[in-house]
Amino acid sequence: MGWSKAQLADLCEVFTDGDWIESKSQSSEGVRLIQTGNVGEGKFKNRPDKSRFISEETFDQLKCCEIFEGDCLVSRLPDPVGRSCILPKSEDRMITAVDCTILRFKKDKLIPEFFNYFSQSSIYLNKVESLTSGATRKRISRKNLGLVDIPTPPISEQKRIVDILDQAFADIEQACAKTEQNLKNARELFESYLQQAFSNQIDNCMVRSMSDKTLLTMIDGDRGKNYPKKSEFLSEGHCLFLSTKNVRSDGFLFEQKMFIDEELDSLLRKGKLERNDVVLTTRGTIGNLALYDDTVDYENIRINSGMLILRPNVAEILPSYLFEIMRSEIIRSQIEAKVSGAAQPQLPVNTLNTFTFPVPQLLGDQLKAVELIREAEVTIKKLIRIYNDKLASLGELKKSILQKAFSGELTKTLEGETSKGAVA
Numbered sequence: 001m002g003w004s005k006a007q008l009a010d011l012c013e014v015f016t017d018g019d020w021i022e023s024k025s026q027s028s029e030g031v032r033l034i035q036t037g038n039v040g041e042g043k044f045k046n047r048p049d050k051s052r053f054i055s056e057e058t059f060d061q062l063k064c065c066e067i068f069e070g071d072c073l074v075s076r077l078p079d080p081v082g083r084s085c086i087l088p089k090s091e092d093r094m095i096t097a098v099d100c101t102i103l104r105f106k107k108d109k110l111i112p113e114f115f116n117y118f119s120q121s122s123i124y125l126n127k128v129e130s131l132t133s134g135a136t137r138k139r140i141s142r143k144n145l146g147l148v149d150i151p152t153p154p155i156s157e158q159k160r161i162v163d164i165l166d167q168a169f170a171d172i173e174q175a176c177a178k179t180e181q182n183l184k185n186a187r188e189l190f191e192s193y194l195q196q197a198f199s200n201q202i203d204n205c206m207v208r209s210m211s212d213k214t215l216l217t218m219i220d221g222d223r224g225k226n227y228p229k230k231s232e233f234l235s236e237g238h239c240l241f242l243s244t245k246n247v248r249s250d251g252f253l254f255e256q257k258m259f260i261d262e263e264l265d266s267l268l269r270k271g272k273l274e275r276n277d278v279v280l281t282t283r284g285t286i287g288n289l290a291l292y293d294d295t296v297d298y299e300n301i302r303i304n305s306g307m308l309i310l311r312p313n314v315a316e317i318l319p320s321y322l323f324e325i326m327r328s329e330i331i332r333s334q335i336e337a338k339v340s341g342a343a344q345p346q347l348p349v350n351t352l353n354t355f356t357f358p359v360p361q362l363l364g365d366q367l368k369a370v371e372l373i374r375e376a377e378v379t380i381k382k383l384i385r386i387y388n389d390k391l392a393s394l395g396e397l398k399k400s401i402l403q404k405a406f407s408g409e410l411t412k413t414l415e416g417e418t419s420k421g422a423v424a
Contacts, residue, residue, distance in 0.1 A: 003153045003408055006109070009146030014071075014104035017142050018096035019064045021054060030055040032092040034067065036099050039075040042120045044085040054095070064095045065102060072103040072112050074119070076140050082128035082148075084119035086112050101142050110150065114158040117165050118150060121402040151406055161405050168401050176394050183387040186380055193376035194328045198358055204365050205358035208317075215359070216312045216322065218352060222271035223305035228260050238262040239300040244281045244288070244307060249327065252279075252290040265300065271309070273301040276319040278310040278326060282347040287335045291323040308349055317359055321366040324373050325357050 009015045021033055030053040038045050054064070067073070069089045074082060077099050084103075087094070096102060105112060118124050131144040153161070198205075208215050228241065237259030246253050265272075273279070273292045281288040283306035292301065303309065312322045325331060338351040360366045 003151045005149045006152050007146060008103070008148045008150050011105055011109045011150060011152065012103050013106050014065075014102055015142075015146060016065060016102050017076075018067075018073075018098050018100045018102060019062060020098045021052075021062070021064075021095075025054055025058050025062070026052050027055045027058070029053050030093075031059045031064070031066075032090070032094045034073065034087070034094055034096040034100065036075040036077050036097060039073050039083055039085045039100060041080070041083045042085065042116055044088050059093075059095065067094050067096055067102055068104075070104075070112055072105070072115055074101045074103060074145060075099065076101060076142065076145065078138055080125055080128075081132050081138050081140050082119065082125060082145065084116050086116050099139070101145055108155065109152060111155060111158050111162065113162040113166075115150065117162065117402065118406055120398075121406050122399060123403070123406055124148065124150075151408075153408075165401065165405060169398065172394050172398055176391060179387050179390045179394070183384060183391075186383040186387065190376060190380040191329060193380070194324070194373060196372070198325065198328060198330065198369060204360045204362065206361060207356050208359045209353070210310075210355040210357075211353035214313060215316050216310050218349065219309035219311060220270050220349060221303040221305040221307045221309070222268045224269055226264070226267040226269075227305075228264060232260060232264060233258040234261065235259070239265040239302055240298045242279075242301060242303045242307070244284050244304070247279055247281050247288045247290045247307065249288050252292075252296060260302070265302065268302060271302045271304065271307075273303065273309065274311065276312060276314060278312070278319060278323050279303060280308045280310060280326065282306060282308050282349060284345065286339050286345055286347050287327075287332060289323060289327050291319060293319065308352070318363055318366045318370065320370045321359070324370055325359075328357075330357050331355065 018034075026033065033052040033054060035052070037050065038047060054062075058064075059066075067087055069087055071087045072084050073087060073096055074084045076082070103112075103115070105115065127148050128140055128145070129138075131147065132138040132140045210216065210218065233241065235257075239260050239262070240254075241258045241260050242252075243258070245256060275292060275294065277292045279290045279292065310322060310326070312319050334355045335347060338354075339345050339347050360369065
């Protein structure tokens, strides 16, 4: 279908950037400042808790450009560069930030909803990407944004396509919502299995404290004078040196690795792992855990000061049981009560001395609890994978529909295929 095209700037009555508003010019009320964070991929993100304003007086002094319901805003910053939303109705007067471009279309050329869908297509996003600049943070200039070609079928055809896409995307969003709820339910199911595994053993348990050195020993990561300088880290070497990014909620992540040589390793006093140690993150993302068991290939590992080693007395507590109880709600609730610091959350190590948890007296009962948890985890992970695959498929379906819509291939047949695909 041979639709005509036009450059974006030529389709607009208003094509201009928002206003440069310094922090000192902002106020607690007045004219609302819409920012790049409010521009989602095809959606306006209200985020009222992060709203910023300028006074009416500042608005007049700076000769700001007011924006209105139905205007399109395009973010010239990632992610992705060029994403668009339509400004909804608001009780506030509004302006936008300088990194947003305001699009007010010529009514006989383009309707906002058609462009908003087009801005989510790979055709548009790939073109925008080709016009970006910046080594560390990509952005597109308003001039280059204005050069992007936009298909301009007749207004009646634009409206027809928007109607079909509205229905198709509503079906997909409904399917996504159901799948995300199933995903949430699956994760909650695993939490209930964790609780069940420990509660089943409660009659055979003693409540033990983490300060009990007959049960386990807590060892800090290294932070002394010989702590490695950035220049001393190697891409490979004698000893793997872990940071908090190498520990996730269910084990180690070795995608980004740093090493130190044998000499430097020998100078460090703390943080050297031994087999059966459990590692707990105490800074940044609090409470991530990993077990250094025989499945880990590295023989020499140290951790940094953002983590803590829990070294179990294997005659009293199985390392696998310690790992599982540490990621249960029993411990997580105690962690949440002790975390401090808003900007950089931390779990003060000395507060762990107050933590308590149930420990079956017999190692065999500990093992039963672990086996129950891990059997459940295998099943739950399969469900989670299925639901994640479903969400990915729905995302691909949206891309496919947009590709067809803006290559002129959208037909009434697509409506039936879309509904069928979205709920399959």
